[in-house]
Amino acid sequence: MRLIRRAEVRELAGFGSNSSLYRAMESEQHPFPKPVSIGKRAVAWVESEVKRWIDERIEYFRAA
Template identity: 55%
Template sequence: MLDATASHTLIRRPEVLQRCGISNTTLHRLIHADDFPAPIQLGSRAVAWVESEVNEWIEQRIEARRVNEGAAFR
């Protein structure tokens, strides 16, 4: 159950694509590979993503790069 005091902001596809710097095709591929948060269905033709989940995905990518850069210098 969600914390009633938590603020959840939903963002739409154009903003997700812009923030992540990926194409729509890549977004679909990542979702189907369970490598990106799944969208929330808002209506019959509308979806959105939880902003904090998208931000977490971005942070994980940054951290993975840091780990890989550190391994390259060993």
């Protein structure tokens, strides 16, 4: 399991800003994975969860 930090998450998932990333985590329909704490003031995301979310979004929009 690999943990990735916010900058890499934004690049990988195509979020233009931190606020768009955090809004996606609050989405009702396709919520973005929540980060895990890796320290007092540090979070990271599980890379496989982020990639699975991307794959699900691709499938959702192709099916539409």
